[in-house]
Amino acid sequence: MAKYLLVESRDPFDSSDSEYFCELVEGISNRGNEVTLFLVQNGVFPLRGGSKHSGLITKLLQNSVKILADDFSLRERAIKKPLDGVEVADMGRIVDLLLEPGTKAILH
């Protein structure tokens, strides 16, 4: 089982790539890998309650993907409470995850 860190910075309202990226995350997870999805910049928009695209995230949570959201990006966008199951984190966390031996990282 490999470890993956995938970082999404794009907003599904702005970029249809975002949905494909979530499909990639799901596919990697379904192959038995340990996957963390870190949402940053406009990538946090699906975490706002009532968002049309929040289903992308809840589906990944149901597939055992760990989802982190950048605290600064949430504050900038006035998202005070992200979706249940999403952990708020700072940039120190992304550094820790990057430096875990064997982790493969992709930023989109």
Next chain:
Amino acid sequence: MATGKTLTISIMDAPYESASSTTALRIINAALEKGHNVNVFAYEGAVNLTMKAQQPHATPVKGTSVEQEQHPTTKDWVAALFKLASTNGVKLDWINCGLCVDERGAGDWIDGPRRGGPKDLLDASSASNATLVIPTK
């Protein structure tokens, strides 16, 4: 304090255009705070991040002065990262891609960065514990 670990980041967005620049600088800051060495390979528009001639500006349409605006410049942020690295006893190796610099006439930068090329990215990445590529949109 120093962990002996090294993180390599490559960035290509020009300053003042994309939130990716802020994200990159925040990741570098966090890594240095944790006592890690950091290599940065800046290419394409990102070579402008360290240009010495950057100046904060007033905003006439609002009637605000330079002082009131407190406009941040990326060259000051990068300078602060070099200072942080020095304070924490770790190394920040910031490489500006020479080809990209020459295309843009962007060779006059603050103290700290050095000129390099794609081979430096390969060498930095090979010698690092992890590498993160931050592409442009």
